[in-house]
Amino acid sequence: MKKLFIANWKAAITANEAQRFMAAFKNPRPSAAEVFIAPPAIMITSLGAKSSLPIAAQDVSVFENGAFTGEITAQALAEAGVKYCLVGHSERRIYFGETDARIALKIQRLQAGGITPILCFGETELERKTKKTLAVIRRQLSILKRFKDAHNIILAYEPVWAISSFQKTKVKKSASDIEIEAMHTLIKGILAKMLGSQSAKMKLLYGGSVNPENSKNFINFESVDGVLVGAASLKTDSFSAIIKNLK
Ligand code: PGA
Numbered sequence: 001m002k003k004l005f006i007a008n009w010k011a012a013i014t015a016n017e018a019q020r021f022m023a024a025f026k027n028p029r030p031s032a033a034e035v036f037i038a039p040p041a042i043m044i045t046s047l048g049a050k051s052s053l054p055i056a057a058q059d060v061s062v063f064e065n066g067a068f069t070g071e072i073t074a075q076a077l078a079e080a081g082v083k084y085c086l087v088g089h090s091e092r093r094i095y096f097g098e099t100d101a102r103i104a105l106k107i108q109r110l111q112a113g114g115i116t117p118i119l120c121f122g123e124t125e126l127e128r129k130t131k132k133t134l135a136v137i138r139r140q141l142s143i144l145k146r147f148k149d150a151h152n153i154i155l156a157y158e159p160v161w162a163i164s165s166f167q168k169t170k171v172k173k174s175a176s177d178i179e180i181e182a183m184h185t186l187i188k189g190i191l192a193k194m195l196g197s198q199s200a201k202m203k204l205l206y207g208g209s210v211n212p213e214n215s216k217n218f219i220n221f222e223s224v225d226g227v228l229v230g231a232a233s234l235k236t237d238s239f240s241a242i243i244k245n246l247k
Contacts, residue, residue: 002034003219004154004203004226005243006056006118007233008086009039010165017234018043022051025236033243034226036084041072048081056084056118059092062105064112074106074113085110086228088140089120090160104143107153118154119144120207120228125161138190151198155205156228157187162208164231174209177218184223212241219245 009018018039027035038056039047048055061071077085087110088103107117121140123133137157144150160166162175175183184204191199206218207228218224219242232238 001203001225002032003224003246004034004036004205005239006036006038006156006205006226006228007239008058008089008207008228008230009037009234010058010091010230011040012231013039013234015043015046018047021234021236022047022053025053025239027053028240028244029246032246035243038084038086044077044082045080054083055081056086057082057115058086058089060085060087060106060110060115062102062109064109074109074115077110078113078115082115084116084118084154086118086120086156090122090124090158090163091165094160094166100140100143104146107143107147111147111149111152116152116154118156118205118228120156120158122158122160122208128159128161134186134190137187141187141190141194144191145194150195151201154203155187155191156207157183157204158207158228159183160208164209167209172209174211174214175206177221180206180218181221181223184221188223210242212238212245215242216245220247 027033036054036056038058041057044055057077060077061073063071065073087106092098110117123136127133127136159175162173187204203225205226205228206224210227210229211232
C-alpha cells in the first residue's frame with residue numbers, strides 16, 4: 001500500500017504562492033507515495049484544473065444546502081472535483097468550537113456527496129498531562145461507529161501539543177519515534193475493537209510538526225500509513241524531502 005502525504009496549507013499561503021508550489025512540485029516517489037494537497041477553499045478549483053494531484057478541502061459545512069452565508073457544502077465541493085476533505089482538525093475544534101456531534105454530521109454530508117473524510121483527532125497538552133489521552137481518543141473515534149462504511153474514512157492522529165501552530169515558545173515539541181509507534185499501535189487496537197476486522201483497511205496518518213529531520217524513521221514504520229503536514233508542506237523542498245525519507 002502506498003503511503004499518503006497530505007499538505008495541509010491551512011490559511012498560510014496566497015494564491016500566487018500556491019500556483020508557484022504546484023508548478024515546481026513533483027512527487028519524488030510516485031511508486032511509493034500518494035500526495036494530496038489541501039489548499040484554502042478559494043484555490044480548490046484553479047489548482048485542481050491544472051494539477052494531477054488530488055485536491056482535498058480543509059473543511060465542509062454541516063448544512064446540506066440553503067441560506068447559510070459563508071458556508072461551503074459537500075455538494076459544492078464535490079462539483080468542484082474534491083474527493084477528500086479534512087474534518088475535526090484541532091484548529092477547528094479549538095478556534096471554531098467544533099464538537100464531535102458536528103464532526104459526525106460533516107462526515108455524513110461528505111459521504112453523501114461521495115467525498116472521503118479525513119478525520120483528525122488527538123489529545124491536548126492538558127489531556128496528556130492529566131492522563132486522559134486514551135479516553136479522549138476513544139471518544140473522538142467513537143463517532144466512527146455510526147457509519148457503516150467507516151473503513152473508507154482516512155484517519156490522522158495529531159497530538160495537539162505537537163502541532164506547530166499551537167507552539168508559542170521557541171522550544172518546539174514533536175512526538176518521538178517511540179511515542180508515534182506506541183500511539184499508532186494503540187489506536188489501531190482501539191479501532192479493531194470498535195469496528196472489527198474492517199478497521200485493518202483504514203489508513204492512519206500521523207501529524208504534528210512533521211519535518212524532513214524528525215520523519216526519517218517513523219515514516220517507514222508499518223503502523224504509520226502516511227503524514228499530514230502543515231508548516232513543512234508550504235515549501236516544495238521540505239515537503240519533497242519528507243517524501244524522500246521513504247525507504
Ligand atoms: P504542522 O501542522 O505540521 O505545522 O504541525 C500539522 C497539522 O496541523 O495538520
